[in-house]
Amino acid sequence: MFSTAPRRSVRRVALATATTLTLGFALAACSSGSSGSSDSGSEADIEAALEAGGTLTYWSWTPSGEAQVAAFEEAYPNVDVELVNAGTNTEEYTKLQNAITAGSGAPDVAQVEYYAIPQFALSDSLVDLSSYGFGDLEDQYSAGPWSSVAFDGKIYGLPQDSGPMAMFYNKTVFDQYGIAVPTTYDEYVAAAEQLHAANPNAYITAENGDAGFTTSMIWQAGGQPFTTDGTNITIDLQDEGSKTWADSWNRLVEGDLLSSTPSWSDEWYRGLGDGSIATLLTGAWMPGVLESSVPDGSGDWRVAPMPTYDGTPVTAENGGGGQVVLKQSENQALAAGFVKWLNSDPASISVFLESGGFPATTADLESPDFLAQTPEYFGGQAINEVLVDASKNVPTGWHYLPYQVYANSIVPDTVGQSYESNSDLNAGLQDWQDQLVEYGNQQGFTVNK
Amino acid sequence: MSAVTSPKRPAFARGTKPTHKARQRKSIVLTIVMAIFVIYSVVPLVWLIVNASKDQADLFSSFGLWFGKDFNLFQNIYETLTYRDGIFVQWFGNTLLYVVVGAGGATLLATIAGYGLAKYNFPGRRAVFAVVLGAVAIPGTALAVPTFLMFSQLGLTNTPWAVILPSLISPFGLYLIWTYATDAVPTEILEAARMDGASEFRTFFTISLRLLAPGIVTVLLFAVVATWNNYFLPLIMLSEPTWYPLTVGLSQWSAQATGVGAQPIFNLVITGALLTIVPIVIAFLILQRYWQSGLSAGSVKQ
Numbered sequence: 001m002f003s004t005a006p007r008r009s010v011r012r013v014a015l016a017t018a019t020t021l022t023l024g025f026a027l028a029a030c031s032s033g034s035s036g037s038s039d040s041g042s043e044a045d046i047e048a049a050l051e052a053g054g055t056l057t058y059w060s061w062t063p064s065g066e067a068q069v070a071a072f073e074e075a076y077p078n079v080d081v082e083l084v085n086a087g088t089n090t091e092e093y094t095k096l097q098n099a100i101t102a103g104s105g106a107p108d109v110a111q112v113e114y115y116a117i118p119q120f121a122l123s124d125s126l127v128d129l130s131s132y133g134f135g136d137l138e139d140q141y142s143a144g145p146w147s148s149v150a151f152d153g154k155i156y157g158l159p160q161d162s163g164p165m166a167m168f169y170n171k172t173v174f175d176q177y178g179i180a181v182p183t184t185y186d187e188y189v190a191a192a193e194q195l196h197a198a199n200p201n202a203y204i205t206a207e208n209g210d211a212g213f214t215t216s217m218i219w220q221a222g223g224q225p226f227t228t229d230g231t232n233i234t235i236d237l238q239d240e241g242s243k244t245w246a247d248s249w250n251r252l253v254e255g256d257l258l259s260s261t262p263s264w265s266d267e268w269y270r271g272l273g274d275g276s277i278a279t280l281l282t283g284a285w286m287p288g289v290l291e292s293s294v295p296d297g298s299g300d301w302r303v304a305p306m307p308t309y310d311g312t313p314v315t316a317e318n319g320g321g322g323q324v325v326l327k328q329s330e331n332q333a334l335a336a337g338f339v340k341w342l343n344s345d346p347a348s349i350s351v352f353l354e355s356g357g358f359p360a361t362t363a364d365l366e367s368p369d370f371l372a373q374t375p376e377y378f379g380g381q382a383i384n385e386v387l388v389d390a391s392k393n394v395p396t397g398w399h400y401l402p403y404q405v406y407a408n409s410i411v412p413d414t415v416g417q418s419y420e421s422n423s424d425l426n427a428g429l430q431d432w433q434d435q436l437v438e439y440g441n442q443q444g445f446t447v448n449k
Numbered sequence: 450m451s452a453v454t455s456p457k458r459p460a461f462a463r464g465t466k467p468t469h470k471a472r473q474r475k476s477i478v479l480t481i482v483m484a485i486f487v488i489y490s491v492v493p494l495v496w497l498i499v500n501a502s503k504d505q506a507d508l509f510s511s512f513g514l515w516f517g518k519d520f521n522l523f524q525n526i527y528e529t530l531t532y533r534d535g536i537f538v539q540w541f542g543n544t545l546l547y548v549v550v551g552a553g554g555a556t557l558l559a560t561i562a563g564y565g566l567a568k569y570n571f572p573g574r575r576a577v578f579a580v581v582l583g584a585v586a587i588p589g590t591a592l593a594v595p596t597f598l599m600f601s602q603l604g605l606t607n608t609p610w611a612v613i614l615p616s617l618i619s620p621f622g623l624y625l626i627w628t629y630a631t632d633a634v635p636t637e638i639l640e641a642a643r644m645d646g647a648s649e650f651r652t653f654f655t656i657s658l659r660l661l662a663p664g665i666v667t668v669l670l671f672a673v674v675a676t677w678n679n680y681f682l683p684l685i686m687l688s689e690p691t692w693y694p695l696t697v698g699l700s701q702w703s704a705q706a707t708g709v710g711a712q713p714i715f716n717l718v719i720t721g722a723l724l725t726i727v728p729i730v731i732a733f734l735i736l737q738r739y740w741q742s743g744l745s746a747g748s749v750k751q
Contacts, residue, residue: 063710086688088704095688102601161709264707266715270509285709293713295506319709357710
């Protein structure tokens with residue numbers, strides 16, 4: 001571990017990071033140690049705890065949460081899990097961070113997306129699950145998600161889902177304008193030009209500076225802009241990969257070839273249904289969303305591998321997360337048992353799959369049943385073959401910042417401005433970097449020094 | 450109110466007909482300004498009503514300011530009220546609880562304190578005056594963080610008290626009652642009552658309270674609106690959805706449309722928003738005349 005001084009400052013950072021979202025800096029100053037009990041326990045403790053029973057609070061917004069908890073309580077009748085939807089992604093992180101700062105009120109188990117895990121891990125708020133024998137579970141998960149929960153020699157949670165990126169495209173629109181499915185970004189830009197020329201209301205995709213998209217695209221291009229070593233951080237959003245992405249994507253930004261519709265807005269869903277947004281470069285969990293929320297697009301959409309820069313298949317993870325155990329938990333062994341069941345027991349995973357989720361467990365990714373699925377929505381295409389294939393082409397070595405929640409929150413103000421003014425993305429990335437360096441240094445990290 | 454407009458009246462009242470020309474010249478500009486304001490404030494409301502009648506598919510495919518293929522208002526209302534085992538009804542009940550206890554209590558405290566400060570002389574009155582005036586200037590948002598930390602140490606976060614207790618404090622209401630009481634309750638009446646042997650409490654409840662009624666209703670309205678719309682405080686205080694008020698609940702429904710496992714329910718968010726404003730609109734329509742008289746309270750010296 002770190003020596004006392006830097007550790008305290010690091011804790012302050014992570015606190016300040018999330019709290020700026022609503023609480024501002026006031027909380028960071030009064031951070032009290034949240035570490036309750038120590039990280040000790042064993043596999044046997046889990047079994048004993050599950051047998052003895054008890055009460056757990058579980059924060060999650062995942063659609064499968066309710067059914068999974070019901071199934072768990074049936075398997076372990078002595079355990080009572082209270083499922084709380086404390087908000088979707090950042091909303092939950094803010095509440096979680098507040099509870100950690102306050103020293104009470106945090107749940108035993110929480111759903112946290114991969115990009116936010118380092119933040120909570122570094123602020124010493126999560127239980128290291130290695131001693132419960134979670135290291136043995138590594139083989140069950142695909143490499144990308146596993147490296148997102150297990151780093152710095154500790155295991156902070158178990159992956160629930162994954163989001164290897166693929167290109168979702170509206171085949172009806174492509175056919176209508178005689179556009180070939182792009183396999184490289186050069187072809188992708190050409191398709192964008194062709195489509196927009198043929199129909200001025202239609203765009204190849206909608207993008208205006210989504211943080212997750214930005215980091216995933218850099219990841220795919222081979223960039224590693226964030227490096228953390230203890231409290232020393234290096235940020236280089238002009239490394240080779242970042243530039244590769246920015247230079248290529250610039251042609252769409254500067255050419256005004258992207259719809260500015262904000263992701264996840266009603267207009268965006270509308271665009272996915274009526275063909276005015278023709279492709280989506282996003283995580284493998286998207287089919288579930290399309291099927292349940294874009295009924296108009298049924299039969300139109302297909303899945304293809306991500307376009308590449310040089311023809312070598314490569315993609316990145318986008319979205320997805322897992323469950324972690326909070327140090328505030330008074331029954332950490334039981335909480336660990338719940339997390340283990342949730343993300344490795346077949347009963348739980350089948351509930352998860354039914355809800356349209358994309359798994360992180362290799363057994364399920366490679367099961368013939370899963371691969372053979374041919375959903376009507378996608379015109380009978382065996383989409384999982386494409387998506388599972390993508391999960392094998394994720395470059396390793398990607399890291400998020402220990403204050404990524406804050407970092408993501410300022411992307412619209414920096415990178416987003418390039419989209420807004422149809423100007424060079426590199427300038428937006430540089431601006432983002434400058435702000436991240438300044439913020440990190442203010443918070444007690446040593447950034448780019 | 451009448452005191453403000455009366456000085457101008459004699460000019461018009463003299464002739465049998467009002468001077469038509471002068472009036473019209475004035476009203477053209479005013480009418481245009483009014484019309485712009487009306488459009489500005491009514492269009493979002495119209496949008497809300499129109500779109501509350503659409504199901505999600507219609508929302509995505511029809512023009513925003515006109516009705517869609519089907520009229521689904523009642524279906525939407527039904528779904529809003531029953532979604533996730535009727536959590537919306539629970540939020541509605543929570544909001545009512547916060548409004549009744551919080552805004553009601555705030556009004557009661559503001560009335561008692563404001564009246565006391567207006568009608569009794571005691572040492573430190575000026576200091577209290579300065580503190581209250583200063584408190585009016587501090588936005589509640591600025592106090593949310595310290596309040597949160599304090600409440601979490603007291604173990605009150607995630608309970609209804611976390612929302613109700615801060616709502617009980619209304620410096621602005623206190624100030625309003627204070628100025629209102631100074632004018633509306635003549636000291637002579639109080640003296641007369643004292644001469645007749647009425648206790649101070651009796652004087653307050655039988656005489657002063659009635660004289661203060663318009664002011665109290667105004668404060669009540671302010672407090673009700675503030676509590677009904679309260680968002681930030683419950684957002685940071687509560688993590689348990691079963692204690693959410695409508696504002697925080699609706700925002701959670703709205704956020705549900707994002708990210709992995711997104712479940713957009715825009716039609717329910719819109720219908721929920723419509724249902725949320727109905728009570729407050731009714732309260733306004735019924736009590737608006739008090740609101741007006743309260744706003745001008747103390748503005749004219751009698």
